[in-house]
Amino acid sequence: MSEIVYDALVIGSGAAGSFAVKELTAQGLSVLLLEAGPAVGPKDFDPVRKKAPASSINIWERARATLKGQPIQARAAFFTERFSHFFVNDRKNPYTTPKGEPFLWIRGRQGGGRLHSFGRVLLRWTDDDFKIRSRAGKGVDWPVSYDELAPFYDEVEAYLGLYGNKDNVATLPDGIYAKPASLTPAEQIFKQAVENRWPERHVVSWRYIAPDADRMPRPLRDAKATGELTIRYDAVVRRITTDEKTGRATGAEYIDRNTGAVSTVRAATVVLSASPIESVRLLLNSASAKHPDGLGNSSGALGRYFMDQLPCLAFGSFSKAKGWAPDESAPTDPFYNPSGGIFIPRFGESDAARGDFDYQGSVGRAPVSVDTDARLAFFGFGRMLPYADNRITLDVRRRDAWNIPVPHIRCVMQEEEQALLRRQEETLIALIKEVGGDLEFIGSPTGLKEMGKGAFPEADVFSRFMFRKWFRKTMCMGAAIHETGGARMGETREASVLNPYNQLWDAPNLIVTDASAFPGSGIAGTTLTVMVLTIRACRNLVDQYRTGRL
Template identity: 85%
Template sequence: MTDVTYDALVIGSGAAGSFAVKELTAQGLKVLLLEAGPNVGPKDFDPARKKAPASSINIWERARATLKGQPIQARAAFFTERFSHFFVSDRKNPYTTPKNEPFLWIRGRQSGGRLHSFGRVLLRWTDEDFKIRSKTGKGVDWPISYEEIRPYYDEVETYLGLYGNTDDVPTLPDGVYARPASLSPAEETFKRAVEGRWPDRRVVSWRYIAPDAERVPKPLREALTSGNLTVQYDAVVRRITTDETTGRASGAEFIDRSTGALSSVRAAIVVLAASPIESVRLLLNSASVRHPEGLGNSSGVLGRYFMDQLPCLAFGSFSQAKGWAADQSAPTDPFYNPSGGIFIPRFGEADPARGDFDYQGSVGRVPVSEKDDARLSFFGFGRMLPYADNRITLDRRRKDAWNITIPHIRCVMQAEEHALLKKQEQVLTSMIEAVGGDLEFIGSPTGLKEMGKGAFPEASAFGRFMFRTWFKKTMCMGAAIHETGGARMGETPEASVLNPYNQLWDAPNLIVIDASAFPGSGIAGTTLTVMSLTLRACRNLVEQYRRGSFSAR
C-alpha cells in the first residue's frame, strides 16, 4: 500500500466517517477508508440474540460482559448483551482517569462505528447552543451559526428519511420528515397534562431513523458501490504522518489488528473521524519535528475543553394511563427494539424553570398488565461548559494491545454544572409528580435518590443491591455518550485547533469532523450535527484540493 497515493484518507467509519466517504467518492476522489475494527453485516444481527433480559436491571448480562473483558462498556445505562459485540474490549483498549473522577468511554470499533448501537435519534441544535456566549455570557461561541448549518441539516435528514412531526417548537427547530412518528396513548396523555399545565413546555415525538435492513449504514453502502472507495478493515491507526517540509498531513501508519503487521499509506488530504477521544489521542500521538507537541497543537489547545453532557436517569410509573402499546410508526425489526418515545426540549423563555437541559424518554412502551400503571423512564441531558483543564492527554506509562500510548481523560463538573444538574433533576421530579407520575428513583453523577417503592421494586433483593452498588460507576460523566471537544474549531489559531471549516490550522489538508471539533457541549444528541458538519467540511476541502491547494508529495 505504500506505493499508492490516494486523493483522500478517511480514518473511522461511524457517523462522520461514513458521510465523509459518501461525499468524497461522489465527487470522484479515490478514497481509502481505515477502520480499526472488522467489517460487519447481516450475520452480526442475529435475531436469536434478541432475548428479554432476566430482569429490568439485566445484572447478569452486565456481569457476563464484565467477565469477558468489558467492565466499562457493561456500565452503559442501556447496555444489553445483544449489542456486546458492537462495543470494544476494555482489556485491549484501556484508558485512565484521575482518581475518584471516573469517565465512561463507551465506544465501538467496527464498520459503522456506534451507528449500530446508538438510539438513532437525530435532533437539530439552535443558536442557544452555537452562540451560547452571546446569549448567556458563558462558554464560547461557535464560529458558525444555525443558519449556516441549516441547509446541511435539511440535506442529511432528507437523505436518511427521518421519522418525525412538525411541532413548531422555538427551542427545537423542525426538520425534514419522510414519515410521521407516533406517541403512545400514555404519552399523548402525558403530553396533554404537561402542556396544559406549563404553556412554555413542549412534549414532542422522537425524531429518528429506522434500523437499516441491509445492516450497512446507507452513506457507507453508497460509497462502497461508487467504485472509488477502498476499505482496509482491522487497521488500527497509530499516527498520522506529516511532510517534513510543509508540515502538512501526508498519510498514516496503521497496525493490523490481528497480526500486528505495520503498514503505511499516503494521501493528499486526510479526514479524521475516529470519535472525539480517539481523534485527539491520535493527533497527540502524531508528534513530529514540525509538530513537537502533537499534530495541530501549536496553540496548546489540543485536548483541552473536553466535555460531555450532564446525565440524569429516572424510572417510575404514570397513574394517569394503564398498560402499554407498541409503536407501529416504523417497520418491525427482528434485531432491534421498536424506536420511538418523547422528547421535552429546552423550555420556552417565559418558563421560570427554564435551563440548559432537556429530557428524552418514554411512557407506556414497556409491557405491563393492562390493569397496571404505565411505566415511564427519562434520561436528562444538560449543558457542560468548556474548561481548559478538562482535557485529554497521553498516559505514557501504559499502552494498548497494539503498543499505542493510551489516553488519560479528565472530565470534571465545576460549580456551574453541579448547580445546573441539581436543577435538572429537581425540575424533572416535580414535573413528573405534578402530572400524576410516581418516581421510583432519579440519579446522576451526584448520587442516587430513591422514593416510593424504590428502584426496580419487582427485581430481586440481590439485583437491587447490585444496582445501588454499581450506580455511581454507571451514572458518572460519560454516561450521556455525547462527548464533545478536545479539538475545537474557532476564529483564530491562537485559541482553537480547527478553523471554521474543520481544517487543522497547522495542517490545512487535514480535517477533523467528529464531535471533538465542537466548541460547546449542547444539550441534545450530537450525531445530526456531526453528519451535517461533515458534508460542509468535506465540500470545502475538496474545493481547495481541486484548486491545487494540496498536492500529493
C-alpha cells in the same frame, strides 16, 4: 510498482466517517477508509440474540460481559448482551482517569462504528448552542450559526429518511421528515398534561431513523457503489504522517489488528473521524519535529476543553394511563427493538424553570398488564461548559493491545455544572409529580435518590442491591455518551485547533469532523450535527484541493 497515493484518507467509519466517504466519492475522489475494527455482516444481527432481559436491571448480562472483558462497556445505562459485540473489549482498549474522577468511555470498533448501537435519535441544535456566549454570556460561540447549517440539516435528514413530525417548537427546530412518528396513548396523555400546565414546555415525538435492513449504513453503501472507495478493516491507526518540511499531512501509519503488521498509506488529504477521544489521542500521538507537542497543537488547545453532557436517569410510573402499547411507526426489525419515545426540549424563555437541559424518554412502552400503571423512564442531558483543564492527554505509562499510548481523560464538573445538574433533576421530579407520575428513583453523578417504592421494586433483592452498589460507577461523567471537544473549531488559531471549516490550522489538508471539533457540549445528541459538519467540511476540502489552495 509505485505506491498508491489516494486523493483522500478517511479514518473511522461511524457517523462522521461514513458521511465523509459518501461525500468525497460522490465528488469523484479516490478514497481509502481505514477502520480499526472488523466488517459487519448479517451474522452480527442474528435474531437469536434478541432476548427479553431476565430482569429490568439485567444484572447478569452485565456480569457476564464484565467477565468477558467489558467491565466499562457493561456500565452503559441501557447495555444488553445483544449488542455486546458492538462494544470494545476493555482489556485490549484501556484508558486512565485521575483518581476519584471517573469517566465512562463507551465505544465501538467495527464498520459503521457506534451507528449500530446508538439510540437513533437525530435532533437539530440551535443558536442557544452555537451562540451561547452571545446569548447567555457563557462558554464560547461557535464559528458557525444555525442559519449556516440549516441547509445541511435539511440535506442529511432528507437523505436518511427520518421519522418525525412538524412540532413548531421554538427551541427545537423542525426538520425534513419522510414519515410520521407516533406517541403511545400514555404519551399523548402525558403530553397534554404537561402542555396544559406549562404553555412554554413541549412534549414531542422522537425524530429518528429506523434500523437499516441492509445493516451497512447507507452512506457507506453509496460510497462503495461509486467504485472510488477502498476499505481496509482491522486497521488500527497509530499516527498520522506529515511532511517534515511543510508539516502537511501525508497519510497514516496503521497496525493490522490481527497480525500486528505495520503499514503506511499515503493520501493528498486526510479526514479524521475516529470519535472525539480517539481522534485527539491520534493527533497527540502524531508528534514530529514540525509538530513537537502533537499534530495541530501550536495553540496548546489540543486535548483541552473536553466535555460530555450532564446525565441523569429516572424511572417510575404514570397513574393517568394503564398498560402499554407497541409503536408500529416503523417496520418491525428482527434484531432491534422498536424506536420511538418522547422528547422535552429546552423550555420557552418565559418559563422560570428554563435551563440548558432537556429530557428524552418514554411513557407506556414497557410491557405491563392492562390494569397496571404505565411505566415511564427519562434520561436528562445538561450543558457542560468548556474548561481548559478538562482534557485528554497521553498516558505514556500504559499501552493498549497494539502498544499505542492510551488516553488519560479528565472530565470534571465545576460549580456551574453541579448547580445546573441539581436544577435538571429537581425540575424533572417536580414536572413528573405535577402531572400524576410517581418516580421510584432519579440519579446522576451526584448520587442516587430513591423515593416511593424505590428503584426497580419488582426485581429480586440481590439485583436491587447490586444496582445500588454499582450506580455511581454507571451514572458518572461519560454516561450521556455525547462527548465533545478536545480539538475545537474557532475563529483564530491562537484559541482553537481547527478553523471554521474543520481544517487543522497547522495542516489545512487535514480535517477533523467528529464531535471533537465542537466548541460546546450542547444538550441534545451530537450525531446529526456531526453528519452536517462533515458534509460541509468535506465540500470545502474538495473545493480547495481541486483549486490548488491546499
